[in-house]
Amino acid sequence: MQQLEQLYTQAAFIRAFELAIGRAADAGHVPGLAHLCCGAELAEVAICAELCGSTDQVTGSHRSHGLALAMGADPIAVAAEIFGRSGGLSDGRGGTQHLIAPEVGFLTSNGIVGAQVPLAAGAALTAKTKDSGGVGVAFFGDGAANQGAVFETMNLAVALKLPMLFILENNGVGQTTASGYATGNTDLLARAAAFGLKTYKMDGYNGVNCINVASEAVAVARMGAAVFIEAVVPRLSGHYHGETGVSPSESERDPLQILAASLPSGVVEAFKKNADDGAETAIAAALAMPEARQ
Numbered sequence: 001m002q003q004l005e006q007l008y009t010q011a012a013f014i015r016a017f018e019l020a021i022g023r024a025a026d027a028g029h030v031p032g033l034a035h036l037c038c039g040a041e042l043a044e045v046a047i048c049a050e051l052c053g054s055t056d057q058v059t060g061s062h063r064s065h066g067l068a069l070a071m072g073a074d075p076i077a078v079a080a081e082i083f084g085r086s087g088g089l090s091d092g093r094g095g096t097q098h099l100i101a102p103e104v105g106f107l108t109s110n111g112i113v114g115a116q117v118p119l120a121a122g123a124a125l126t127a128k129t130k131d132s133g134g135v136g137v138a139f140f141g142d143g144a145a146n147q148g149a150v151f152e153t154m155n156l157a158v159a160l161k162l163p164m165l166f167i168l169e170n171n172g173v174g175q176t177t178a179s180g181y182a183t184g185n186t187d188l189l190a191r192a193a194a195f196g197l198k199t200y201k202m203d204g205y206n207g208v209n210c211i212n213v214a215s216e217a218v219a220v221a222r223m224g225a226a227v228f229i230e231a232v233v234p235r236l237s238g239h240y241h242g243e244t245g246v247s248p249s250e251s252e253r254d255p256l257q258i259l260a261a262s263l264p265s266g267v268v269e270a271f272k273k274n275a276d277d278g279a280e281t282a283i284a285a286a287l288a289m290p291e292a293r294q
Ligand SMILES: Cc1ncc(C[n+]2csc(CCOP(=O)(O)OP(=O)(O)O)c2C)c(N)n1
Pocket: 061, 062, 063, 111, 112, 113, 140, 141, 142, 143, 144, 145, 171, 173, 174, 175, 235, 239
């Protein structure tokens, strides 16, 4: 129960943070588009909870606010980066799609679909070369799964026996294209297995399953194997915040609410209030920072 409560606490903070970013975007504070991670929190937090400090390095896609937070990046600095403020992770110059906090194990996010995957292989190769015990971890979407760079990286990770995790967050859609339309064989675990990766399926709606799969898969990768997890998650927030006319890829089932329903209600209320207050405080502090220098 303690692990589930911990999972809920962190996931609820990320959800509150993303909703607050959405409100800030509505008020005109986010340069560019904000791609929120609402729906993927349980899978992301469960995997990042198995990673440690700067020895392990994570890369993510355009939808990476929650990953940076789950790895332990300062929420004020994450928000300031998203707002283009000088207290941001890279002084406000990268913005929402280019978050960087390698000191806590978040190597980088990347707006080029799939480009974050080979970067994580570099981190895995570094860990292997230095014998640090670390792993490289790439989170990417079902759209990115069809990128050639991802195939090449899967092949190389197996050939070089890299301690690496490929985390496919399958929300069934890339922007507005259903993955079934753009993918010849939608059995992406079979595809990864054909490259020689050890494969796992994760139910992103089920907190217990997320914790168990994350624990086993990260341990296997840490021993020097390339591992592939297909995490089934919903996209609850549209491709980007404020997008109109596009319905979410899944029904309205919300993993966070499903987990909340399995916990004592008094506990959930207290955690949620903490999360909401913490997110509001971080956003307000970031908005008080000066604009980034040009
Ligand atoms: C190389 C490249 N092609 C296209 C785009 C435009 N684009 C941005 S996000 C996206 C969809 C990605 O879908 P998926 O990988 O499933 O991630 P999700 O948004 O569902 O998390 C596309 C096509 C891009 N940024 N980079």
